[in-house]
Amino acid sequence: MRKWYNFETRFITLRDDLRDFLKESGIKYELSGISAAEGYHFEILCNSAELEKVNNWLDENTITEVSA
Numbered sequence: 001m002r003k004w005y006n007f008e009t010r011f012i013t014l015r016d017d018l019r020d021f022l023k024e025s026g027i028k029y030e031l032s033g034i035s036a037a038e039g040y041h042f043e044i045l046c047n048s049a050e051l052e053k054v055n056n057w058l059d060e061n062t063i064t065e066v067s068a
Contacts, residue, residue, distance in 0.1 A: 025053060
């Protein structure tokens with residue numbers, strides 16, 4: 001079963017890279033937002049296997065805090 005998930009970014013390159021990844025993976029999404037100042041909002045429709053794939057991609061391609 002597919003469910004909608006949300007992701008937001010203000011980074012143009014991340015927006016473009018995520019959009020390319022979703023297209024190449026055949027994962028349906030909707031993108032809104034017109035400028036980095038306002039941010040870009042993704043609505044991503046995926047099943048549990050696709051969600052894991054998206055989360056792994058985000059983990060590898062976004063800035064994360066490392067705990068000491």
